[in-house]
Amino acid sequence: MDLVVQLLLVLISVTVVNNFVLTKFLGTCPYIGVSRQVGMAFGMGCAVTFVTTLSGTMCWLIHHEVLAPLNMPYLKGISFIMVIAAMVQLVEMYLKKFFRALYEAFGIYLPLITTNCVVLGVCLFVVDVWKYAFLPGVAASFGAGLGFTLAICIMAGIRENLEWADLPAALRGAPITLITAGILTLAFMGFSGMIK
Amino acid sequence: MTEAANNQGAGLAQFVRGLWEESPVFRQLIGMCPTLAVTAQMKPALTMGGAVIFVLVCSNVAVSLMRKLVQAHQRLLMFTLTIAAFVTVADYLLQAFLPEMSEKLGPYVPLIIVNCIIIGRAEACASRSGLWVSFWDGLGQGVGFTLGLAALATIREVLADGAWFGMRVLPAGFEKWNVMKLPAGAFLTLGILLGLSNHFLKKK
Numbered sequence: 001m002d003l004v005v006q007l008l009l010v011l012i013s014v015t016v017v018n019n020f021v022l023t024k025f026l027g028t029c030p031y032i033g034v035s036r037q038v039g040m041a042f043g044m045g046c047a048v049t050f051v052t053t054l055s056g057t058m059c060w061l062i063h064h065e066v067l068a069p070l071n072m073p074y075l076k077g078i079s080f081i082m083v084i085a086a087m088v089q090l091v092e093m094y095l096k097k098f099f100r101a102l103y104e105a106f107g108i109y110l111p112l113i114t115t116n117c118v119v120l121g122v123c124l125f126v127v128d129v130w131k132y133a134f135l136p137g138v139a140a141s142f143g144a145g146l147g148f149t150l151a152i153c154i155m156a157g158i159r160e161n162l163e164w165a166d167l168p169a170a171l172r173g174a175p176i177t178l179i180t181a182g183i184l185t186l187a188f189m190g191f192s193g194m195i196k
Numbered sequence: 197m198t199e200a201a202n203n204q205g206a207g208l209a210q211f212v213r214g215l216w217e218e219s220p221v222f223r224q225l226i227g228m229c230p231t232l233a234v235t236a237q238m239k240p241a242l243t244m245g246g247a248v249i250f251v252l253v254c255s256n257v258a259v260s261l262m263r264k265l266v267q268a269h270q271r272l273l274m275f276t277l278t279i280a281a282f283v284t285v286a287d288y289l290l291q292a293f294l295p296e297m298s299e300k301l302g303p304y305v306p307l308i309i310v311n312c313i314i315i316g317r318a319e320a321c322a323s324r325s326g327l328w329v330s331f332w333d334g335l336g337q338g339v340g341f342t343l344g345l346a347a348l349a350t351i352r353e354v355l356a357d358g359a360w361f362g363m364r365v366l367p368a369g370f371e372k373w374n375v376m377k378l379p380a381g382a383f384l385t386l387g388i389l390l391g392l393s394n395h396f397l398k399k400k
Contacts, residue, residue, distance in 0.1 A: 081276055
């Protein structure tokens with residue numbers, strides 16, 4: 001029972017309180033780039049969640065079962081990025097086979113998940129900073145993807161309505177998106193301190 | 197001889213282009229994660245800038261050297277691995293010589309691996325230009341990136357702490373803007389800076 005409570009706390013903490021996009025700035029590029037429509041943002045979020053969960057788990061295993069016993073922490077960066085690239089390839093192949101329309105809608109952004117900072121970020125944070133055990137680590141990896149989905153969907157919803165707003169020309173596009181993100185971050189700060 | 201001079205000119209032009217015309221922070225909007233994350237104060241921002249310059253120059257040179265050896269379909273993998281290797285070097289150098297900063301930047305240093313600027317330059321410039329041009333391109337983009345970071349960090353540190361590089365610049369009565377230290381301040385500052393640069397500087 002304790003374990004379940006702990007896992008839930010980790011999940012909520014990573015998804016809402018320490019949201020990767022809004023408090024750690026990881027994954028800002030797709031957050032600004034792919035957040036034009038809610039449908040696409042949601043699809044992107046699902047793909048990212050899938051990749052973070054798998055690669056977070058794999059990276060934890062590689063770090064604790066291979067790199068740490070062999071005393072080779074310097075290979076961390078290189079091996080993590082390889083794992084992530086492989087996982088993204090997997091998602092790409094899967095989508096191409098079973099969700100052709102979604103695959104074509106993503107275009108270049110799909111292989112770019114490899115360089116999405118959320119993915120490498122969650123691997124590094126789980127292993128280095130938070131030093132979670134295995135199951136909380138998996139929960140945190142899943143939560144990071146979930147948090148990314150949450151943030152990018154909210155942003156897409158706002159931006160769909162922003163299309164109709166009468167903005168000064170200089171603020172159109174990226175600047176107003178960043179300012180919106182700033183205000184959204186202020187809102188999410190209401191959660192801070194809820195869980196360590 | 198003239199060819200060498202030409203080459204030198206092209207390299208310098210590439211360097212200057214990185215400073216503003218193709219500035220990663222203000223114009224291309226890439227590599228935003230570190231731009232936002234480490235700019236609460238000047239010192240970490242400049243350390244980050246230095247690390248990025250090092251990695252960018254090294255990876256551009258390495259990619260340019262191997263551009264004829266690498267097959268098209270494996271190139272992204274090769275580039276990423278090259279970058280990861282140099283980032284590891286930079287990370288360990290920082291840990292050895294600037295342990296305090298390394299502690300402060302934490303996972304953001306290894307995260308340079310997925311910084312879009314570096315893979316972007318490898319793909320856009322180094323994989324199709326010679327050694328000299330690639331070198332100057334890396335340096336120009338790196339310095340342009342650092343300038344962007346410094347601009348953001350200056351505004352945030354002065355408003356949040358009334359200080360610059362940890363030295364007090366505003367009178368003691370100044371009411372500190374705490375929001376600037378927080379993530380929200382980073383998004384707002386960059387958004388407003390971009391808006392201003394669009395308004396005043398964009399070529400018509």
